[in-house]
Amino acid sequence: MAANEDPKAVAELLWGLRKAPSRGPRPAFDVTQIADAAVKVADAEGLEAVSMQRVAAELGFTKMALYRYVNDKAELIAVMIEAAVGAAPDLSGIAGWRAKLEEYARELSAAWRHHPWLPSITAGDRVMGPRETAWPESALSALADTPLTERERLDAIMLVSNHIRATHAAAIPGTQTWTSGEAAPIMRDLLLLNADRFPLLATTHATPSATTTQEFGLHAILDGLEHAITQRTPKG
Structure with a gap:
C-alpha cells in the first residue's frame, strides 16, 4: 500500500462507488482516459516519469484540474493498474486444472512483459479494482474441482x-546479473575467469538450458500441486 493511500477512497474510485460532484463545470475527461494517459507515460519512460503534473499535461x-478526478498520486497509480492489467483470461474452454494454470501463467507473464512496471507495483497490501480482481478469480476456477x-x-x-x-524481477539490473540484462556478458566472463572460486556457477552458466527459469519453476510448482491433488483423490 502506498504511504498516503486511503484504502476506502481507492475502493470507492475503483469500484464506482464515488459520487460525482453535483456542482462545477462539466467534466472534460473521465478516469479511464486519465489512466490510459498515465499508462502510456509509464510504458514509454518508466513509472518514475508518472506524476500528477505530467499526466495533466498529457491531457x-x-x-489542479486533475484533482477533480483523482485525489492524489496513490489514486492515480490505482487506476493505472486497473487499466493496465487487461481482461482476465477465460480458462473455461481448457481441459484440466494444470493446463488452465499454465495458460493463466502465460497470460499473466505476457501482461507484465507489456507493462514492465506492473510486477513491482502490484505487490503488497492494497485495494484492487474489479478488473484486477478477476485475475485470481479466473485462476481459482482452474482448481475448483480439485480436493484442495x-x-x-x-x-x-x-x-x-x-x-x-x-x-520477471530477476531480469531487473542488480539482481542475479549472471542470468540476463546488460551485465550478463560481463558476469559470464568474470565467472569463467574465476571458475576456481565459483565452479558451480561457472559450469552452470556455460551450459545451455532447454527451458527458461520461469518455465522450470512453474513446472516444479505444478508438479507439487499435482502430487498433493493426486494424494487426496479417492482411488477407484
Whole structure:
C-alpha cells in the first residue's frame, strides 16, 4: 500500500462507488482516459516519469484540474493498474486444472512483459479494482474441482503468481546479473575467469538450458500441486 493511500477512497474510485460532484463545470475527461494517459507515460519512460503534473499535461489541462478526478498520486497509480492489467483470461474452454494454470501463467507473464512496471507495483497490501480482481478469480476456477481446500487453492494461485513476479524481477539490473540484462556478458566472463572460486556457477552458466527459469519453476510448482491433488483423490 502506498504511504498516503486511503484504502476506502481507492475502493470507492475503483469500484464506482464515488459520487460525482453535483456542482462545477462539466467534466472534460473521465478516469479511464486519465489512466490510459498515465499508462502510456509509464510504458514509454518508466513509472518514475508518472506524476500528477505530467499526466495533466498529457491531457492538456492543469494539475489542479486533475484533482477533480483523482485525489492524489496513490489514486492515480490505482487506476493505472486497473487499466493496465487487461481482461482476465477465460480458462473455461481448457481441459484440466494444470493446463488452465499454465495458460493463466502465460497470460499473466505476457501482461507484465507489456507493462514492465506492473510486477513491482502490484505487490503488497492494497485495494484492487474489479478488473484486477478477476485475475485470481479466473485462476481459482482452474482448481475448483480439485480436493484442495479453498485456502489451499488461493495459496496455490499465490505461488504461481509470485513465481511469475519473481522471474520477471530477476531480469531487473542488480539482481542475479549472471542470468540476463546488460551485465550478463560481463558476469559470464568474470565467472569463467574465476571458475576456481565459483565452479558451480561457472559450469552452470556455460551450459545451455532447454527451458527458461520461469518455465522450470512453474513446472516444479505444478508438479507439487499435482502430487498433493493426486494424494487426496479417492482411488477407484
